[in-house]
Amino acid sequence: MIPTKGLIEIDHFGLEYISDGGATQAVADVSLSVRPGEFVSILGPSGCGKSTLLNAVAGFLKPTQGRVRVDGEEIRAPGADRGMVFQQYSLFPWKTVRQNVEFGLKMKGIGADQRERMARTLLALAGLIGFEDHYPDRLSGGMKQRVGIVRALATGPKVLLLDEPFGALDAQTRVIMQQILTNIWQRLRISVLFVTHDIDEAIFLSDRVYVMTARPGRVKAEVAIPLPRPRDPESMIGAEFLALRRELAGLIREESLHAMGGELAGGMSGIDVMLGDGSLVEML
Ligand SMILES: Nc1ncnc2c1ncn2[C@@H]1O[C@H](COP(=O)(O)OP(=O)(O)OP(=O)(O)O)[C@@H](O)[C@H]1O
Numbered sequence: 001m002i003p004t005k006g007l008i009e010i011d012h013f014g015l016e017y018i019s020d021g022g023a024t025q026a027v028a029d030v031s032l033s034v035r036p037g038e039f040v041s042i043l044g045p046s047g048c049g050k051s052t053l054l055n056a057v058a059g060f061l062k063p064t065q066g067r068v069r070v071d072g073e074e075i076r077a078p079g080a081d082r083g084m085v086f087q088q089y090s091l092f093p094w095k096t097v098r099q100n101v102e103f104g105l106k107m108k109g110i111g112a113d114q115r116e117r118m119a120r121t122l123l124a125l126a127g128l129i130g131f132e133d134h135y136p137d138r139l140s141g142g143m144k145q146r147v148g149i150v151r152a153l154a155t156g157p158k159v160l161l162l163d164e165p166f167g168a169l170d171a172q173t174r175v176i177m178q179q180i181l182t183n184i185w186q187r188l189r190i191s192v193l194f195v196t197h198d199i200d201e202a203i204f205l206s207d208r209v210y211v212m213t214a215r216p217g218r219v220k221a222e223v224a225i226p227l228p229r230p231r232d233p234e235s236m237i238g239a240e241f242l243a244l245r246r247e248l249a250g251l252i253r254e255e256s257l258h259a260m261g262g263e264l265a266g267g268m269s270g271i272d273v274m275l276g277d278g279s280l281v282e283m284l
């Protein structure tokens with residue numbers, strides 16, 4: 001079945017924060033899209049506006065410039081059609097796993113029996129059967145984040161937004177979480193917009209990756225990831241994977257050096273930065 005819902009369109013989006021310290025243009029003129037059922041990642045340096053962009057799609061922030069639409073409808077507020085997973089575990093500590101997952105369904109007025117059925121199906125997909133009655137403080141970081149994903153999916157969104165969800169996890173747990181997320185995504189066929197710092201993670205998970213510039217964030221490049229699916233960690237040592245990693249690492253390195261105020265010195269493989277007076281300084 002080909003997915004038909006969950007088209008995200010970000011059109012000349014810009015966001016300026018106004019605070020006591022003055023105005024900060026966090027994101028400028030970003031246009032990108034996620035097709036129904038597609039897995040798209042945003043990769044970019046710290047502070048380039050990745051969370052800002054995701055929060056605008058979620059409806060927590062209003063664009064200062066441009067528009068954000070899901071299935072043609074302009075986003076004006078948060079809604080059950082978009083699920084969000086944050087980097088920090090944002091579970092209710094006083095509720096059990098089951099109660100956390102069922103919370104959104106309860107708010108929607110869904111009855112207890114149906115709630116339990118829906119929650120159980122998703123908990124099974126995330127390998128959480130047996131932990132339904134645990135409180136969050138008794139779960140590992142990986143499990144908490146699986147509950148976060150299941151909770152975001154419980155209300156049946158068309159779009160799942162994830163903001164560096166595995167950033168706080170150790171490398172091994174991270175790889176397992178990536179596989180779990182891929183399985184869930186392939187089963188549900190919903191659109192995913194995923195924010196990460198991690199190049200390998202972006203390649204492993206995505207159909208396409210957008211690389212952002214340093215603040216104010218713009219789209220620097222769009223890279224298609226044509227690796228066949230299903231992917232397994234073995235595919236991360238193949239020649240095609242390594243070529244993509246090299247391409248993305250080059251884009252990120254270029255951007256980090258620009259952000260540091262230097263210019264990439266030609267032919268120096270990004271190791272030297274040219275200063276304003278023409279002298280070279282070794283940076284990396
Ligand atoms: N509420 C705010 N008021 C003023 N400036 C803000 C606010 N929130 C974020 N910013 C600024 O906007 C820019 C983008 O922030 P954002 O959190 O979206 O970046 P990010 O790419 O998600 O960073 P990270 O990778 O560190 O999570 C940063 O320079 C940040 O300092």
Ligand SMILES: [Mg+2]
Nearest residue numbers: 050051052163
């Ligand atoms: Mg962020």
